[in-house]
Amino acid sequence: MQGYATSFGIGFVAGMRSLSACAALTWAASRGRTRRAPIPAGVVARGATTAAALAEMAGDKMPFAPDRRIPPSFAFRLVIGAVGGWALAGRRAAPEYGALAGAAGALAGTLIGRSARGGDSRTASGRSRGLAEDAAAVALAALVIASAERPPHAPPEARARGART
Numbered sequence: 001m002q003g004y005a006t007s008f009g010i011g012f013v014a015g016m017r018s019l020s021a022c023a024a025l026t027w028a029a030s031r032g033r034t035r036r037a038p039i040p041a042g043v044v045a046r047g048a049t050t051a052a053a054l055a056e057m058a059g060d061k062m063p064f065a066p067d068r069r070i071p072p073s074f075a076f077r078l079v080i081g082a083v084g085g086w087a088l089a090g091r092r093a094a095p096e097y098g099a100l101a102g103a104a105g106a107l108a109g110t111l112i113g114r115s116a117r118g119g120d121s122r123t124a125s126g127r128s129r130g131l132a133e134d135a136a137a138v139a140l141a142a143l144v145i146a147s148a149e150r151p152p153h154a155p156p157e158a159r160a161r162g163a164r165t
Contacts, residue, residue, distance in 0.1 A: 003089075003090045003092065003093045004085075004089060004090065004093050004097060004098055004101040005090075005147070006088040006089070006090065006144050006147055006148045006149075007084070007085030007086070007088050007089050007093070007097075007098035007099070007101035007102045007105065008085070008101045008102065008104060008105035008108075009088075009105060009140060009143070009144035009147075010024065010025065010081065010084035010085060010087075010088050010102055010105065010141070010144050011080075011081030011082070011084060011085050011101065011102035011103060011104060011105020011106040011107075011108075011109065012081075012105040012106070012108055012109035012140060013084075013105075013109065013137050013140050013141045013144065014077050014078075014080040014081040014084060014102070014105070014106045014109060015068075015077050015081065015105065015106040015107065015108060015109020015110035015111070015112070015113055016109045016110075016113040016133055016136065016137040016140075017053065017056060017057065017060075017133070017134065017137040018056070018073075018076055018077045018080050019049065019052045019053040019055075019056040020053040020056070020057075020137045020138060020141055021080050021081070021084055021141065022049045022052070022053065022080060023046070023049035023050045023052070023053040023141070024084075024141035024142075024144065024145050025039050025049075025083075025084050025087060025088075026039060026040055026041060026045045026046045026049045026050075027046055027145055028087070028088065028145045028148055029041035029087070030042070030046060031145070032150050033088070033145060033148040033149070033150055034087040034088060034148070035086065035087050035088075035089070035095060039083075039087055057134045060121070060130055060134075061121055061127050061130050061131075062121070063121065063122045065121060067114070068110055068113070068114055069110065069111075069114060074110060077106045077109070077110050078103050078106045078107065080106065081102040081103045081104075081105050081106025081107075081109075082099040082100070082102045082103040082106070083099070083102070084102050085098040085099045085100070085101045085102015085103065085105065086098050086099040086102065088102075088144070088148045089101070090149050091149050113133055116129065116133070117129050117130060117133055
């Protein structure tokens with residue numbers, strides 16, 4: 001995925017599962033696939049964000065889980081999409097436009113994910129659709145991170161590590 005596709009993709013993941021996008025970004029940073037950004041890349045950050053993403057997936061199936069379209073949740077998804085879009089914009093892409101593509105992806109992921117999911121997570125079919133959305137978010141996040149370009153400024157050890165993966 002070149003240019004802005006990875007930016008839009010990570011935003012879409014943020015719209016579906018915001019903490020899955022955060023986890024994907026820490027994994028991408030650890031492999032030298034992000035621009036210099038305040039995205040932690042250490043083992044503790046990867047473990048914490050991955051655990052948070054799994055907790056979000058479990059909590060999403062609870063009957064008291066808030067709607068993703070309420071203003072604080074919606075805003076958080078847009079911010080994560082924008083930060084992720086900026087960090088994953090391709091080498092020839094303007095990071096500012098990457099941020100816009102990430103926010104647009106988050107908007108699309110939020111609305112499409114909610115529409116596909118339906119409103120009731122208390123039923124077996126609602127939980128099944130939620131599990132399918134979890135799987136789709138994880139698969140898309142993996143695809144986006146695998147497709148992200150390595151910026152020219154990536155440290156040599158990150159470039160070498162990324163070549164082996």
